[in-house]
Amino acid sequence: MGGMRNSRITDSGRNVRTVSYASLLIVCIAAILFFPAAFAAEAAESGSGQEASHVGSPVVDSPLRYDISVHIDPVERTLRGRSVITANTREELTLVIGRRFEVLKARVDDEQIGSSATVGAMRAWRIPGEEKLPRRIEIEWRGELSPLDTSLDHRQTLGQNEPVSGESGTFLPDSSGWYPYLAGELASYDLSMELPAGQRGLVAGRLMEESESSQGYRARFEFPAPTGGIDLMAGPYIVETRTIRSAGGKPIVLRTYFHREVGDLAGEYLDSVKGYIDLYESWIGAYPFTEFSIVSSPTPTGFGMPTLTYLGLEVLRLPFIRATSLGHEVLHNWWGNGVYPDYAKGNWSEGLTTFMADYAYKERENDAAAREMRQGWLRDFAALSPSQYAPLTSFTSRTHGASQIVGYNKAAMVFLMLRDLLGRETFDRALQAFWREQRFRVASWEDLQRAFEAASGRNLHAFFDQWLTRPGAPAVRLTEAVRVKAEGENRHVSVTLEQTEPAYRLRVPIAVRTQQGEEIRTVDLENTRQVFSIETDALPLEVILDPDLRLFRHLMPQEATPILRQVMVNKTTVTVLLPESGPVRDAAEVLVTKLQHRAPKLIPGTDNMPAAPALVIGLQDQVDAWLARHELRRPEDIKGKGSAQAWTTRLPDGTTLAVVSARDIESLAALTRPLPHYGRQSYVVFEGAKAVSKGTWPTRPQAVKLD
Numbered sequence: 001m002g003g004m005r006n007s008r009i010t011d012s013g014r015n016v017r018t019v020s021y022a023s024l025l026i027v028c029i030a031a032i033l034f035f036p037a038a039f040a041a042e043a044a045e046s047g048s049g050q051e052a053s054h055v056g057s058p059v060v061d062s063p064l065r066y067d068i069s070v071h072i073d074p075v076e077r078t079l080r081g082r083s084v085i086t087a088n089t090r091e092e093l094t095l096v097i098g099r100r101f102e103v104l105k106a107r108v109d110d111e112q113i114g115s116s117a118t119v120g121a122m123r124a125w126r127i128p129g130e131e132k133l134p135r136r137i138e139i140e141w142r143g144e145l146s147p148l149d150t151s152l153d154h155r156q157t158l159g160q161n162e163p164v165s166g167e168s169g170t171f172l173p174d175s176s177g178w179y180p181y182l183a184g185e186l187a188s189y190d191l192s193m194e195l196p197a198g199q200r201g202l203v204a205g206r207l208m209e210e211s212e213s214s215q216g217y218r219a220r221f222e223f224p225a226p227t228g229g230i231d232l233m234a235g236p237y238i239v240e241t242r243t244i245r246s247a248g249g250k251p252i253v254l255r256t257y258f259h260r261e262v263g264d265l266a267g268e269y270l271d272s273v274k275g276y277i278d279l280y281e282s283w284i285g286a287y288p289f290t291e292f293s294i295v296s297s298p299t300p301t302g303f304g305m306p307t308l309t310y311l312g313l314e315v316l317r318l319p320f321i322r323a324t325s326l327g328h329e330v331l332h333n334w335w336g337n338g339v340y341p342d343y344a345k346g347n348w349s350e351g352l353t354t355f356m357a358d359y360a361y362k363e364r365e366n367d368a369a370a371r372e373m374r375q376g377w378l379r380d381f382a383a384l385s386p387s388q389y390a391p392l393t394s395f396t397s398r399t400h401g402a403s404q405i406v407g408y409n410k411a412a413m414v415f416l417m418l419r420d421l422l423g424r425e426t427f428d429r430a431l432q433a434f435w436r437e438q439r440f441r442v443a444s445w446e447d448l449q450r451a452f453e454a455a456s457g458r459n460l461h462a463f464f465d466q467w468l469t470r471p472g473a474p475a476v477r478l479t480e481a482v483r484v485k486a487e488g489e490n491r492h493v494s495v496t497l498e499q500t501e502p503a504y505r506l507r508v509p510i511a512v513r514t515q516q517g518e519e520i521r522t523v524d525l526e527n528t529r530q531v532f533s534i535e536t537d538a539l540p541l542e543v544i545l546d547p548d549l550r551l552f553r554h555l556m557p558q559e560a561t562p563i564l565r566q567v568m569v570n571k572t573t574v575t576v577l578l579p580e581s582g583p584v585r586d587a588a589e590v591l592v593t594k595l596q597h598r599a600p601k602l603i604p605g606t607d608n609m610p611a612a613p614a615l616v617i618g619l620q621d622q623v624d625a626w627l628a629r630h631e632l633r634r635p636e637d638i639k640g641k642g643s644a645q646a647w648t649t650r651l652p653d654g655t656t657l658a659v660v661s662a663r664d665i666e667s668l669a670a671l672t673r674p675l676p677h678y679g680r681q682s683y684v685v686f687e688g689a690k691a692v693s694k695g696t697w698p699t700r701p702q703a704v705k706l707d
């Protein structure tokens with residue numbers, strides 16, 4: 001949504017300094033909402049805010065401030081508002097509001113505002129520069145809100161981008177232009193809202209006052225730091241409150257704004273949030289705000305903003321949300337909404353948040369869980385086509401699977417390699433300093449590099465440069481390993497590593513299995529071919545390259561088993577639909593569109609196999625005939641099982657083939673919903689819509705046995 005608003009601003013021809021930050025975090029939980037069943041499947045396996053005045057007090061003064069009051073009627077679906085904008089800047093400004101709203105009054109320094117231009121769904125006014133400060137812009141507006149449609153899925157909700165309202169919920173996303181704002185500017189705000197009795201509402205920030213009578217509900221919120229936008233939520237909420245003490249002793253008010261249906265979850269959500277705030281305060285520094293709220297949504301959405309997260313009722317009920325996504329969202333109050341990424345130079349906040357939340361929780365679980373997550377990242381990356389290898393400096397937000405694989409996962413792995421290089425203590429100290437210096441500022445990857453250099457006393461230019469600006473990943477090969485006799489003892493191995501041009505500078509973990517166990521060494525690979533001499537404590541038996549997968553690299557074919565995601569995200573994938581016409585063909589078409597989220601590249605079933613990833617869909621007999629023609633077979637493990645099967649196989653030329661085979665049209669149609677959620681698997685067996693068996697084919701590391 002941030003991107004959308006930004007593009008509208010760009011359309012108006014104004015030079016954009018910043019983008020909308022508040023809506024930045026939508027993407028995080030969106031990732032879960034796009035693949036909920038997969039997450040569910042994995043999970044199955046495995047006080048009042050009236051006190052105190054020191055809150056989120058800005059270290060950066062905001063030259064812009066909005067004083068807004070709105071009245072919302074969810075039954076009538078109407079909004080009426082008044083805003084006074086105070087601007088302590090002499091620059092030219094662009095005032096924007098959604099075109100669906102009628103502007104009743106608009107004055108700039110007590111003069112009638114000029115004429116507006118239409119930019120997409122927005123109306124925009126140019127406000128020329130002015131010497132005399134402060135400047136005052138006053139607007140009154142009103143309009144109708146769209147009806148809340150709870151039948152939409154998350155993708156549709158995101159695409160809709162309009163202010164919606166109904167008795168069960170109101171959501172006014174910043175990007176809908178529901179209030180007048182200055183394009184591309186950060187601003188602080190004070191917002192009062194009025195709602196009918198029985199309704200509660202909130203925006204990000206601090207609840208300063210609230211009252212309820214038979215006349216209705218009123219609440220006033222303040223956000224004193226400069227921020228990028230305002231999203232407003234309301235509904236028939238029951239509010240639970242708990243006040244905790246931050247590390248520095250100040251109170252932090254935690255609240256749930258929950259619909260009655262999920263009211264019983266409030267206690268455990270509040271417990272979890274407290275745990276996360278404690279964790280990150282001790283790891284990074286004091287929580288920068290005075291509250292955090294979890295808000296339920298009648299639509300299956302997942303949004304994160306400063307001081308709150310807005311989650312669909314169904315999402316809140318998923319058992320793993322508290323254990324993972326919630327912590328990710330809480331951490332974004334430091335990275336993303338506490339320090340703002342400099343989008344023009346690449347968004348680092350998702351990678352760092354993934355590393356310190358999702359990945360950190362796996363590390364706390366155990367080594368195997370953490371390794372499995374790294375393996376998943378590398379496998380997903382191996383599923384991309386080279387055209388999808390964007391450099392990290394060009395990542396802004398998650399718009400599709402490929403951008404998440406780079407912007408979240410590759411970036412998280414870069415932080416892991418950096419911590420391996422500097423040591424945990426130095427790494428954490430750098431982040432604490434970065435936090436102290438950059439709180440409520442816009443910071444770039446370069447600022448992060450400077451913080452890590454200052455803490456470690458090392459020049460990290462080469463490290464950051466190669467990982468941020470080069471697209472793709474290094475491909476490292478273990479080409480030779482021989483035992484060398486030295487002084488009569490067989491305790492030396494000579495190991496040859498190769499990588500493609502231009503060479504990366506890499507610290508490559510090498511494991512040597514000896515008679516007494518395993519020894520891990522790290523070697524510095526800087527050339528395209530290098531020979532290393534490794535001394536061991538006991539007789540060496542086998543050399544294994546990076547067995548724990550701590551290096552971000554292209555997995556070699558035997559290291560990366562083919563997974564279904566390959567034919568879902570790789571844009572060069574070709575598809576063969578074996579049913580030629582009729583309802584079975586239609587069902588196959590629906591399935592492939594759902595899998596790939598784009599128009600598939602279809603080729604006839606009679607064609608030879610192209611040198612690209614391929615997806616073949618058909619009924620059992622058709623699939624068997626097709627396999628026979630290509631001298632392929634069903635994998636033994638899944639043969640004859642279930643009503644439908646999907647599996648991958650690697651063809652002799654190294655490309656991935658995925659096959660979907662169903663007993664009949666009903667079994668094929670039943671896959672439409674669940675199958676897209678199993679991208680991480682090599683095979684899945686379904687009984688109807690239920691996955692009864694799944695897994696990945698075994699992998700083999702790069703290893704050389706010593707004779």
Ligand SMILES: [Zn+2]
Nearest residue numbers: 025028350353
């Ligand atoms: Zn995130």
